[in-house]
Amino acid sequence: KQEVTQIPAALSVPEGENLVLNCSFTDSAIYNLQWFRQDPGKGLTSLLLIQSSQREQTSGRLNASLDKSSGRSTLYIAASQPGDSATYLCAPGGDKIIFGKGTRLHILP
């Protein structure tokens, strides 16, 4: 059974800082891994999708890496902005997608 752990559970940083969110998972038999953001009371916004054969993906200020064999992924956010404040969810995708509990990020203006 897939178990997903995200560290830290919450993070507050001043605007402009670079930051790293961590995700670990127990079952490496995945097709891909997705990172999402969720604003309070809203649905999911897909940020990045990394295929199991890939090591990383980049989109703008976001970079996600995947080490499938060790069951780890990181989401790097460069030059953080207040608009980045949200909950970030890691979701390894096998036959099912199992979510971590997320990291609640607050960027201080």
Added chain:
Amino acid sequence: GAVVSQHPSWVICKSGTSVKIECRSLDFQATTMFWYRQFPKQSLMLMATSNEGSKATYEQGVEKDKFLINHASLTLSTLTVTSAHPEDSSFYICSAGGGTGKNEQFFGPGTRLTVL
């Protein structure tokens, strides 16, 4: 990217009534859709896997007689919460895969259910 819609976006109902939530893949066909539930300040929990033309597969602890899933076509899955109670109040989100060949899941915007 592929688009998944849900209807309604929110619903308020009385205890004991049944509520149906629709999940549609608008521009691709999905043989499999997934239903999730999210309680306040918690993560998404997978409830069931909806398979077109066959019975849904429920996760452990999810009552299949209470949460009826029907995958009527390759673009539509429905979740019916039967005899809803206040503890069923939650945010229900569906996802569907396909269309890109990347095993990527596309998520609907969610349905907020409040049971009075």
